[in-house]
Amino acid sequence: MAIKTSQKLKAEIRPEVVADVLSQTGTGGAPFRATFTEAISDLAVSEYFTCAETGYLRTYQRTATAPYYEDQGDVAAPVSQAQMSAFPGPLQNGTWKRIFSLPxxxxxxxxxxxxxxxxxxGTVVLAVETYTLxxxxxxxxxxxxxxxxxxxxxTITGTATAEII
Structure with a gap:
């Protein structure tokens, strides 16, 4: 049957199908779980799984401590949340943030x-910069x-905020 150019095609990409194809082709061997609760109950600590409960298909590792999983990155382009911290954004009081040149x-x-x-x-230099606002x-x-x-x-006091841009 020929498709007319005026006809619109509808397609739905289902995360569980994508994860299944990736695991069968060897490009993403982690099994898909629909929810984190399902993964926590099904998998042993240190096993990997994929899940799209957040709205994005990502890879996670089951852990022994709450919330019992750790983000390992996007299935298509693996980048963990820790690696994402190098991008510009707010500085959180007392939390280390990766930086790039000339921020x-x-x-x-x-x-x-x-x-x-x-x-x-791992050498820490204290108070390399101090700003009073x-x-x-x-x-x-x-x-x-x-x-x-x-x-x-x-280290932030008062109502001050700091953001790397």
Whole structure:
């Protein structure tokens, strides 16, 4: 039967079918589970699985501690949540964030923002940058975290916010 160009085709891509095809072709050997609850009850600790409960087909590893799974990345382009932390975004108080070369900081609010830096070998340099803010609104800074810094951690007080842009 010929299809006229004026006809519209409808297609539905179902995550469980994609995961099944990937596991059979050897490009993604983790079994599909419809929900995290199903994966937690079916799989042993350290086993991998795919799930689309979040709306995206991703690979996870079953863990022994809550929430009992760890994001291992997108099935098509594996990138874990930890690797995604290198992209621009807000700095969370006391949390390490990967950085790229020549980042800028967007500062707002009132308080202090103190930045610590860590290199690849794990050496931490405290207070490489400190900013005191008074009603700042979109203040942009060009910090120097050190020649070999790969991660930064912010200590934030008051209503201050800091974001790598």
């Amino acid at each position: 800028r900081l967007l500062l707002s609010g009132s308080g202090t923002v103190t930045i610590d830096a860590r290199n690849r070998s 008074t009603a700042a609104s979109g203040q942009i800074e060009y910090p120097y975290f050190g020649d070999d810094a790969v991660e930064v951690r912010a």
